[in-house]
Amino acid sequence: MKNPYYPIDAVIEEIIEETPTIKTFVLKPARPIEFRAGQFMQLTLPGIGEAPFTPSSSPKVTEKMEITILRTGKVTDALHESEAGAKVGLRGPFGKGYPLDKLKGKEVLLVGGGVGLAPLRSLIHALLDKPSDYKRISIKNGARLPEELCFNDQYDEWGNAAPNVDFTCTIDTPASGWEGKVGLVTTLLDNLDIDIENSIALSCGPEIMLKFVTLKLLEVGYKPPQIYLSMNRKMSCGMGKCGRCNVGHYYLCVDGPDMCYDKIKHVPNVFG
Amino acid sequence: MHFIDSTNFERLLKKLSSEGELFVPVRNEENGKLSLSRVDAFPLDENVCFDGYRTVEPLKGFAQFLRSPVAEYPSADSDEMADPDGFPDYIVVGARACDVNSLELIDRIQVEGEFIDPFYKIRRDKLLLIAADCSECGDSCFCTLLGNKPWPEKGFDLSIAKVSGGFVVDIGSDRGTAVFEENKDLFTETREGQIKARDEIRERVASELEQKNKDFPAADKLPEILRGALNDEVWDEIAAHCVECGACTNICPTCYCFLLFDQKLDGEHFQRVQSWDSCQVTGYARMAGMLNPRPRLTDRVKHRYYHKYDYLVSSHEAIYCTGCGRCIDTCSAGIDMRESFKKVKEKAKR
Numbered sequence: 057m058k059n060p061y062y063p064i065d066a067v068i069e070e071i072i073e074e075t076p077t078i079k080t081f082v083l084k085p086a087r088p089i090e091f092r093a094g095q096f097m098q099l100t101l102p103g104i105g106e107a108p109f110t111p112s113s114s115p116k117v118t119e120k121m122e123i124t125i126l127r128t129g130k131v132t133d134a135l136h137e138s139e140a141g142a143k144v145g146l147r148g149p150f151g152k153g154y155p156l157d158k159l160k161g162k163e164v165l166l167v168g169g170g171v172g173l174a175p176l177r178s179l180i181h182a183l184l185d186k187p188s189d190y191k192r193i194s195i196k197n198g199a200r201l202p203e204e205l206c207f208n209d210q211y212d213e214w215g216n217a218a219p220n221v222d223f224t225c226t227i228d229t230p231a232s233g234w235e236g237k238v239g240l241v242t243t244l245l246d247n248l249d250i251d252i253e254n255s256i257a258l259s260c261g262p263e264i265m266l267k268f269v270t271l272k273l274l275e276v277g278y279k280p281p282q283i284y285l286s287m288n289r290k291m292s293c294g295m296g297k298c299g300r301c302n303v304g305h306y307y308l309c310v311d312g313p314d315m316c317y318d319k320i321k322h323v324p325n326v327f328g
Numbered sequence: 329m330h331f332i333d334s335t336n337f338e339r340l341l342k343k344l345s346s347e348g349e350l351f352v353p354v355r356n357e358e359n360g361k362l363s364l365s366r367v368d369a370f371p372l373d374e375n376v377c378f379d380g381y382r383t384v385e386p387l388k389g390f391a392q393f394l395r396s397p398v399a400e401y402p403s404a405d406s407d408e409m410a411d412p413d414g415f416p417d418y419i420v421v422g423a424r425a426c427d428v429n430s431l432e433l434i435d436r437i438q439v440e441g442e443f444i445d446p447f448y449k450i451r452r453d454k455l456l457l458i459a460a461d462c463s464e465c466g467d468s469c470f471c472t473l474l475g476n477k478p479w480p481e482k483g484f485d486l487s488i489a490k491v492s493g494g495f496v497v498d499i500g501s502d503r504g505t506a507v508f509e510e511n512k513d514l515f516t517e518t519r520e521g522q523i524k525a526r527d528e529i530r531e532r533v534a535s536e537l538e539q540k541n542k543d544f545p546a547a548d549k550l551p552e553i554l555r556g557a558l559n560d561e562v563w564d565e566i567a568a569h570c571v572e573c574g575a576c577t578n579i580c581p582t583c584y585c586f587l588l589f590d591q592k593l594d595g596e597h598f599q600r601v602q603s604w605d606s607c608q609v610t611g612y613a614r615m616a617g618m619l620n621p622r623p624r625l626t627d628r629v630k631h632r633y634y635h636k637y638d639y640l641v642s643s644h645e646a647i648y649c650t651g652c653g654r655c656i657d658t659c660s661a662g663i664d665m666r667e668s669f670k671k672v673k674e675k676a677k678r
């Protein structure tokens with residue numbers, strides 16, 4: 057019998073500084089880990105504890121896994137202070153992952169905010185693996201400041217990956233040296249040149265952003281079944297046993313973490 | 329159906345006690361309540377009691393420990409479970425229907441689905457359960473509101489019902505059959521009057537329960553009633569006196585929520601521990617940045633009702649309450665689930 061509480065050994069091979077508060081950790085697990093885009097891992101810092109993160113790397117690569125992490129508390133502080141060579145542990149993958157099947161032939165709209173682009177990057181990798189499977193791939197991303205945009209060295213590559221792919225980003229308030237768009241990420245959803253009826257939108261970011269993105273998407277004509285949100289709840293077991301991560305009657309760790317808005321729209325405090 | 333007289337029953341327990349740790353209900357001389365206690369010597373203490381009603385503590389602790397180390401790492405990078413032989417064999421005698429039913433509910437969570445909690449599963453497989461009928465019911469008992477009976481119907485290995493001179497015995501599993509076969513000489517066939525005597529007690533207790541709970545709504549209507557009261561102020565009223573101690577979740581036989589935490593053993597070795605947790609305390613669902621989907625006490629009190637009587641009905645097809653009434657006995661604010669349902673139902677009518 058397998059012990060699902062046991063963390064598989066992994067070594068931090070490389071640390072990439074994305075922004076002042078976000079780092080990408082390139083991990084090499086003791087054995088390859090297969091996952092689908094959007095599934096998440098429980099990352100162990102020995103003796104300190106675990107926290108859930110969605111890999112930001114391509115699901116095609118199983119010997120290595122990249123996880124992009126915002127510094128915000130106990131586990132993430134300790135991670136940000138770690139150096140290459142440090143030992144960590146991994147459990148998972150858990151959850152359903154993104155509904156890739158449902159995206160085929162659709163106009164796919166991705167909306168990221170802050171570190172929310174990290175889980176979406178794994179989906180972007182999966183989509184760009186065969187862009188012709190989708191009618192359109194439109195990526196919108198936002199951050200507060202230019203220096204808080206993660207993966208900004210990769211935007212051009214994504215935007216130019218195929219004729220049906222586009223990438224736009226914005227920052228919240230004007231900053232010196234910034235010549236791109238200014239305004240909250242929701243402003244990128246005004247005047248969308250997307251066939252909304254044939255579109256599915258997926259968003260990942262802070263709860264407050266998810267809330268306003270959802271309201272905006274509804275306003276511009278998306279229906280709740282067309283909206284998928286990467287929800288956030290505190291997690292412990294990752295596999296529907298510890299009872300912690302309910303959104304309504306769903307356990308986010310089993311039924312999510314990406315949830316169709318139609319299923320959860322009635323839940324009180326759904327956005328925290 | 330079989331019969332075992334009291335002397336032979338004690339012989340049976342003595343024999344079983346050589347195969348594992350034996351627990352029996354013992355009556356507290358001061359308050360008359362029953363508690364499970366380990367038997368270290370025979371003959372059994374005179375306060376050992378196989379009738380009456382449930383024990384103070386729930387049965388779940390035999391399968392899901394209050395605290396249990398679940399991993400030591402790193403260790404040769406294997407997630408293969410250690411040998412089950414290291415786990416204790418428990419024999420619990422006198423578990424009532426409400427407790428037996430509760431373990432079946434927790435099983436659905438811990439050993440079903442894509443992942444299995446191997447610790448729970450091994451302990452559960454090793455647990456020999458000799459259940460018992462209730463010959464009385466407590467003031468807080470409401471098993472019948474849940475559509476359950478005050479006698480075990482399934483989920484046990486053997487089940488006993490006290491009648492004059494001994495016990496009527498039911499066999500409920502292959503393991504129960506094996507215990508019976510190995511000890512056949514201790515049992516006799518039941519006589520006509522014994523089953524009749526048992527059934528009379530059953531009927532009496534069931535109607536006492538019906539009578540005690542006649543003013544409260546039956547649980548099969550609850551999911552619907554609750555769904556209509558999701559944002560109602562009645563919850564503020566219900567939660568008003570809660571002191572957030574978590575006693576209700578700890579003592580509940582079906583509350584299974586836990587937390588994993590890690591600690592350092594020595595040098596380069598670490599341990600992961602699973603520990604019971606309570607959805608009633610603030611930190612339970614709090615996330616980084618102080619985000620909390622249930623920041624107010626009312627949200628958390630309400631969550632407990634919805635989780636048990638609505639969410640788990642949708643996700644696991646069962647109400648996660650067996651009507652044992654322990655939460656009523658233990659609550660220092662005097663919150664009575666049955667009263668809460670009544671309030672919510674009346675609210676729904678308005």
Ligand SMILES: Cc1cc2nc3c(=O)[nH]c(=O)nc-3n(C[C@H](O)[C@H](O)[C@H](O)COP(=O)(O)OP(=O)(O)OC[C@H]3O[C@@H](n4cnc5c(N)ncnc54)[C@H](O)[C@@H]3O)c2cc1C
Binds near residue numbers: 126174
């Ligand atoms: C499915 C999922 C995927 C995620 N993916 C990413 C990601 O790719 N990148 C990223 O930067 N962040 C991600 N997060 C958020 C990340 O898990 C939290 O920021 C992290 O748990 C904070 O841990 P901490 O110990 O530093 O914070 P503290 O506030 O000190 O938290 C203590 C403990 O509480 C738990 N906890 C706290 N916040 C959360 C939370 N939001 N969600 C779940 N458990 C929490 C953890 O077990 C944590 O160790 C994800 C969350 C979820 C639920």
Ligand code: SF4
Binds near residue numbers: 466470
């Ligand atoms: S709730 Fe029912 S089964 Fe449980 S102790 Fe009371 S009478 Fe017996």
Ligand code: FES
Binds near residue numbers: 297
């Ligand atoms: S994290 Fe334990 S149930 Fe979801």
